[in-house]
Amino acid sequence: MAATMQDVARLAGVSAKTVSNVVNSHPHVAEATRLKVQAAIDKLGYELNVTARNLRKGRTGLIGLALPELKLPYFAELADSVMVEAEKAGLGVLIEQTNSDRDREIGVLHGQLRLMTDGLIFSPLALGMDDIHMFKVDFPLVLLGERVFGSANDHITMSNVEAAKAATLHLIAAGCRRIALIGAHPGEVVGSAALREQGYRAALQEAGLPVDEQLVRPSEYWHRGTGAAATDELIESGVEFDALFALNDALAMGAMHSLHAHRIDVPGDVSVFGFDDIEDAAYTRPTLSSVSPGRDQIAREAVQILEARVAEAHAPFDQRQPVHRIYADFELVPRESSRRPQVIDGAAGAKTSPAKLAH
Amino acid sequence: MAATMQDVARLAGVSAKTVSNVVNSHPHVAEATRLKVQAAIDKLGYELNVTARNLRKGRTGLIGLALPELKLPYFAELADSVMVEAEKAGLGVLIEQTNSDRDREIGVLHGQLRLMTDGLIFSPLALGMDDIHMFKVDFPLVLLGERVFGSANDHITMSNVEAAKAATLHLIAAGCRRIALIGAHPGEVVGSAALREQGYRAALQEAGLPVDEQLVRPSEYWHRGTGAAATDELIESGVEFDALFALNDALAMGAMHSLHAHRIDVPGDVSVFGFDDIEDAAYTRPTLSSVSPGRDQIAREAVQILEARVAEAHAPFDQRQPVHRIYADFELVPRESSRRPQVIDGAAGAKTSPAKLAH
DNA sequence: CATGCCATATACATCGTTGAAAGGGTAGAC
DNA sequence: GTCTACCCTTTCAACGATGTATATGGCATG
Numbered sequence: 001m002a003a004t005m006q007d008v009a010r011l012a013g014v015s016a017k018t019v020s021n022v023v024n025s026h027p028h029v030a031e032a033t034r035l036k037v038q039a040a041i042d043k044l045g046y047e048l049n050v051t052a053r054n055l056r057k058g059r060t061g062l063i064g065l066a067l068p069e070l071k072l073p074y075f076a077e078l079a080d081s082v083m084v085e086a087e088k089a090g091l092g093v094l095i096e097q098t099n100s101d102r103d104r105e106i107g108v109l110h111g112q113l114r115l116m117t118d119g120l121i122f123s124p125l126a127l128g129m130d131d132i133h134m135f136k137v138d139f140p141l142v143l144l145g146e147r148v149f150g151s152a153n154d155h156i157t158m159s160n161v162e163a164a165k166a167a168t169l170h171l172i173a174a175g176c177r178r179i180a181l182i183g184a185h186p187g188e189v190v191g192s193a194a195l196r197e198q199g200y201r202a203a204l205q206e207a208g209l210p211v212d213e214q215l216v217r218p219s220e221y222w223h224r225g226t227g228a229a230a231t232d233e234l235i236e237s238g239v240e241f242d243a244l245f246a247l248n249d250a251l252a253m254g255a256m257h258s259l260h261a262h263r264i265d266v267p268g269d270v271s272v273f274g275f276d277d278i279e280d281a282a283y284t285r286p287t288l289s290s291v292s293p294g295r296d297q298i299a300r301e302a303v304q305i306l307e308a309r310v311a312e313a314h315a316p317f318d319q320r321q322p323v324h325r326i327y328a329d330f331e332l333v334p335r336e337s338s339r340r341p342q343v344i345d346g347a348a349g350a351k352t353s354p355a356k357l358a359h
Numbered sequence: 360m361a362a363t364m365q366d367v368a369r370l371a372g373v374s375a376k377t378v379s380n381v382v383n384s385h386p387h388v389a390e391a392t393r394l395k396v397q398a399a400i401d402k403l404g405y406e407l408n409v410t411a412r413n414l415r416k417g418r419t420g421l422i423g424l425a426l427p428e429l430k431l432p433y434f435a436e437l438a439d440s441v442m443v444e445a446e447k448a449g450l451g452v453l454i455e456q457t458n459s460d461r462d463r464e465i466g467v468l469h470g471q472l473r474l475m476t477d478g479l480i481f482s483p484l485a486l487g488m489d490d491i492h493m494f495k496v497d498f499p500l501v502l503l504g505e506r507v508f509g510s511a512n513d514h515i516t517m518s519n520v521e522a523a524k525a526a527t528l529h530l531i532a533a534g535c536r537r538i539a540l541i542g543a544h545p546g547e548v549v550g551s552a553a554l555r556e557q558g559y560r561a562a563l564q565e566a567g568l569p570v571d572e573q574l575v576r577p578s579e580y581w582h583r584g585t586g587a588a589a590t591d592e593l594i595e596s597g598v599e600f601d602a603l604f605a606l607n608d609a610l611a612m613g614a615m616h617s618l619h620a621h622r623i624d625v626p627g628d629v630s631v632f633g634f635d636d637i638e639d640a641a642y643t644r645p646t647l648s649s650v651s652p653g654r655d656q657i658a659r660e661a662v663q664i665l666e667a668r669v670a671e672a673h674a675p676f677d678q679r680q681p682v683h684r685i686y687a688d689f690e691l692v693p694r695e696s697s698r699r700p701q702v703i704d705g706a707a708g709a710k711t712s713p714a715k716l717a718h
Numbered sequence: 719c720a721t722g723c724c725a726t727a728t729a730c731a732t733c734g735t736t737g738a739a740a741g742g743g744t745a746g747a748c
Numbered sequence: 749g750t751c752t753a754c755c756c757t758t759t760c761a762a763c764g765a766t767g768t769a770t771a772t773g774g775c776a777t778g
Contacts, residue, residue, distance in 0.1 A: 002497075004764055015728050020766060028725050045497075050474040051419060052764035054410045055733050062453070062475070069439065071638060076435040080428065083456055092453055092472045094421070097442055113451045115409040116421070138361075138404075224642045253642055260644050279430060283583045283612055285619050285644050363734055374758050379736060387756055411734035414763050 003044040012040035023048055062092045063306055064120040066108040068100045072223075073278035074248065074295075075123070078144075081299030082121060089307050091118075100125040109137060118310040121302045124148065129190055140309035142302045146192045154305050154324040158293045160192055163330040164199025165206075167273045167291050168245055172207045174338055176243035176271050179204070180215040182230050182255055183222055183247030196247050196275065214239045222247060227254025235262050242270055243338075249274040249281050252288055256337065272337040286336035294328035301326050362403040371399035382407055421451045422665055423479040425467040427459045431582075431609065432637040433654075434482070437503075440658030441480060448666050450477075459484040468496060477669045480661045483507065488549060499668035501661045505551045513664050513683040517652045519551055522689040523558025524565075526632045526650050527604055531566045533697055535602035535630050538563070539574040541589050541614055542581055542606030555606050555634065573598045581606060586613025594621050601629055602697075608633040608640050608649055615643060615696065631696040645695035653687035660685050 005016040005023075012019065014037060021029050022037040040046070054060045065082050067075045079095060086093045094117055098104040105126045114120060119140030124147045127134060135141060135151045143155045171179050181200050185193035197216070204211050214237065219230045227246060231254065234241065244259075246252035252274030259266055266272050266286055274281060277292035305324050312320050364375040364382075371378065373396060380388050381396040399405070413419045424441050426434045438454060445452045453476055457463040464485045473479060478499030483506045486493060494500065494510045502514045530538050540559050544552035556575070563570050573596065578589040586605060590613065593600065603618075605611035611633030618625055625631050625645055633640060636651035664683050671679050 005766095006764080016764090017729080017766070018727060021727085024766085028727090030726060033726080047474060049414075049764050050471065051410060051413045052733090053766075055408075055414050055735090055764080056766050058733075060410060060475075061471070070429065070435045070442075071432075071439050073430075073432070073435075076429045076432075079454075080430050080456065083429075083454065090471075092455075092475060094451055095438075095442065095454055096451075097439065112409065112420070112449075115406060116419075116451060224638075228642075257642055257644060279583075280639065283587075283616055285616060364736095365734080375734085376736075376759080377757060380757085383736085387754090389756060392756080408734050411763090412736075414734080414765090415736045417763070 002049075003046040004049070005046075008037065008040045008044055008046050011044060012036045059118050059310065060116055061090065062094050062117045063303070063310075064094050064096060064108070064114060064117040064122075066096045066098055066105070066120060066122045066124075068123070068125045069097055070095070072250065073280055074250075074276045077278060078123075078295055078299060081296050082303060085299050085303035089303055091303070091307070098124075098126070102126040106134065109134060109141075114139070118313075119306045121306060140306055140313060142306045142309075144298065144302060146190060146195055149190055152323060154309070156298050156301050156305075156324070156326045156328065158298070158328045158330055160195035161199040161202065163291045163293070163332075164196035164245070164247075164275070165203040166199075166330075166332055167275070167289075168200045168203030169207065170289075170332055170334060171243045171245060171271055171273055171338060172203065172209070174243075174267075174271055177209060178212065178215060178241045179243040179245055180217060180234055180239075180241040181245050181247070182217050182227055182234075183219045183251045184216050185220065186218050193247055200245055212239070215241055219251060222251050224250045224254035224257065227251030228258040229254075231255040231258035232262075235259075235264070244270060244272045246272065246274050249276045249278045249288060249290055252290070252337075253280065253284055256284060256286075256288070266337050267339050271339070274337075277331075277333050281333070281335065284337075289335045289338035290333050292331040292333050294330055297328045301328070361408075362405040363408070364405075366403055367396065367399045367405050370403065371395045418477050418669065419475055420449065421453050421476045422662070422669075423453050423455060423467070423473060423476040423481075425455045425457055425464070425479060425481045425483075427482070427484045428456055429454070432639055433607065433609075433635045436637060437482075437654055437658060440655050441662060444658050444662035448662055450662070450666070457484070461485040465493065468493060468500075473498070477672075478665045480665060499665055499672060501665045501668075503657065503661060505549055505554055508549055511682060513668070515657050515660050515664075515683070515685045515687065517657070517687045517689055519554035520558040520561065522650045522652070522691075523555035523604070523606075523634070524562040525558075525689075525691055526634070526648075527559045527562030528566065529648075529691055529693060530602045530604060530630055530632055530697060531562065531568065533602075533626075533630055536568060537571065537574060537600045538602040538604055539576060539593055539598075539600040540604050540606070541576050541586055541593075542578045542610045543575050544579065545575075545577050552606055559604055571598070574600055578610065581610050583609045583613035583616065586610030587617040588613075590614040590617035591621075594618075594623070603629060603631045605631065605633050608635045608637045608647060611647055611649070611696075612639065612643055615645075615647070625696050626698050630698070633696075636690075636692050640692070640694065643696070648691075648693045648695075648697035651690040651692050653689055656687045660687070 005019045008019045009016040019037055022034050070076050083093050094113055096108050096113055098108055105124050121142045123144040128147045132148060132151045135153050141153050143153045146157055146160055184197050188194040201211055217230045217234050219226045244255050246255050252272055256266055256272055259270060264270055274288050274290040277290040281288040281290045364378045367378045368375040378396050381393050429435050442452045453472055455467050455472055457467055464483050480501045482503040487506045491507060491510045494512050500512050502512045505516055505519055543556050544550060547553040560570055576589045576593050578585045603614050605614050611631055615625055615631055618629060623629055633647050633649040636649040640647040640649045
């Protein structure tokens with residue numbers, strides 16, 4: 001059986017509380033006592049029982065992170081960033097995958113695991129504006145993404161409209177005139193798809209270009225396979241286009257796959273722009289232009305806000321911070337896939353000095 | 360303040376233990392009582408305090424998963440599989456990233472987070488045979504990977520030698536005669552690199568082909584960037600080769616990037632075979648042949664063994680299971696990158712019916 | 719010399735739950 | 749009518765740590 005503080009105390013000839021004081025580097029502990037206790041700890045191989053401490057303190061030192069799927073590179077990278085930030089704050093991260101499933105997303109808010117955490121960072125993909133009441137919970141909750149607006153939760157998102165507009169304008173500046181959109185969610189009002197499409201339309205309008213609805217291609221899921229399928233359909237429909245703006249990088253990668261299979265050259269015949277700037281983007285062929293969404297900033301703010309909420313959970317209501325609503329900065333990262341045809345030089349391109357387009 | 364069992368008990372007019380019995384679906388609870396208690400629970404919005412239960416039960420219901428980096432697709436997919444398995448067993452997963460850093464890997468075995476878990480699944484990349492004593496710990500620990508053999512821990516790995524041999528033989532069967540190896544770790548005796556290289560050499564020998572040491576290219580890290588760099592060097596060295604066997608898919612993707620930049624056609628001029636069969640492999644251009652390492656099986660066995668160890672932790676020593684040493688099955692997944700030149704048809708290839716080469 | 723302060727250490731209750739053991743009641747067996 | 753058996757429920761004492769209040773002794777202050 002593992003040793004307890006009592007065991008250590010007995011061996012060191014002090015009280016359990018003194019052992020506790022040593023372990024927690026309490027200020028007023030005599031050096032001699034500290035050494036005695038430390039010796040006893042080492043001898044017994046004592047390890048603090050964190051569960052007992054948690055019970056006493058009413059906190060677990062863990063935060064939850066609920067996201068659709070770790071396999072999706074964007075979320076793997078987000079999880080990475082969140083874990084790095086959490087570690088700085090001395091917190092552990094309990095990850096839950098929702099698979100974008102409605103029931104699982106609800107489960108995240110009420111399940112067993114939730115009870116083991118002090119708070120939750122949640123990136124919903126299935127729950128939306130209609131479910132806003134579900135986010136009224138009595139534990140610290142920070143929402144990420146674009147599914148929900150106007151709830152009473154802290155919320156971190158990015159400037160989707162502006163970012164999509166900037167990406168589209170970049171394609172226009174490169175000479176593209178018939179820019180297809182891959183990954184639309186028709187009928188959606190909020191959500192990444194709707195907002196990015198909005199930015200796309202705004203850019204066309206600003207440039208005085210018409211929107212051809214045939215170029216707006218829906219795709220419910222944003223995976224490589226669906227991106228390839230949507231592009232196949234677009235090509236087979238016979239509609240002309242000279243650029244593709246994919247609403248995320250996975251779609252873009254699938255699209256490039258499809259273009260290649262149809263012997264359409266990127267960027268010679270068609271330029272491609274993605275969204276998320278996942279690490280893969282620098283290694284596709286050709287390298288993929290994309291929008292970098294400020295992942296680190298999102299993770300940092302999310303953890304910091306959550307931490308502050310956990311800390312104030314036991315404070316009087318009137319001392320609490322107002323609800324945060326944060327828009328993370330973005331950057332355009334142009335790479336080979338969106339070069340003007342005449343500028344192609346075939347060189348392998350890593351991230352080129354990105355146009356900083358701070359919000 | 361959150362309600363406790365006492366509060367519920369008072370409201371329902373029963374004892375706290377009865378509330379506990381209801382919450383835990385204890386067999387002998389009168390239906391009337393159950394309803395009374397349930398009503399009180401609903402009315403108060405009572406939620407079980409998991410920490411208190413954990414303290415009482417001496418278990419946390421969490422397992423640790425220590426891996427190098429979630430951003431590496433292989434580990435993201437592994438984490439996914441582990442979480443799915445853990446959920447089936449009613450366990451949560453606390454992920455820690457080591458970044459292949461020695462101190463961090465040691466920290467994983469002794470840090471704060473470890474104390475919050477019932478056991479650990481650990482895939483070390485920095486610690487090796489010299490550190491075998493470190494794995495002698497008094498909590499359930501399942502090791503993954505090829506860094507350590509012969510320790511007294513449960514250990515799950517794959518048949519690296521056989522898998523690498525099969526992949527190399529596949530290239531040979533496709534007509535390749537000068538097969539370069541990317542990602543070697545010279546001097547290493549165990550570890551994925553050493554074992555896979557061993558399989559590579561075995562295949563060449565079996566086919567009666569000589570090993571040209573100039574074709575064995577080292578690369579300490581197995582990332583896309585290093586794969587590209589190693590391939591650049593290989594090309595610039597002027598050594599002839601007609602195939603590349605990359606020791607993981609990231610290296611392979613980097614290699615294909617480099618080959619493309621040098622206008623070398625895959626598989627026309629050079630065939631490429633990777634290792635790990637990450638999801639990306641089906642979407643590279645050309646699609647990447649790879650070895651599928653039985654990730655799901657690894658995850659399943661790891662969680663099941665760990666769970667069994669946790670369960671028997673309080674059992675007498677003589678009733679414990681012997682140490683497990685499991686070799687997961689693998690499969691070859693040939694795709695476009697290793698087709699014989701004359702067989703190329705340019706079609707987009709998803710996972711083609713893979714040659715099952717069970718171990 | 720009395721007073722108060724500070725550093726140090728302790729005793730005790732407590733966080734919220736559950737296992738063990740025991741109590742009360744009803745029903746069927748003899 | 750008593751006994752046994754079983755169902756349902758309760759009481760009590762943990763699990764292992766820490767906050768609060770308190771005790772002790774030394775030292776400085778007035």
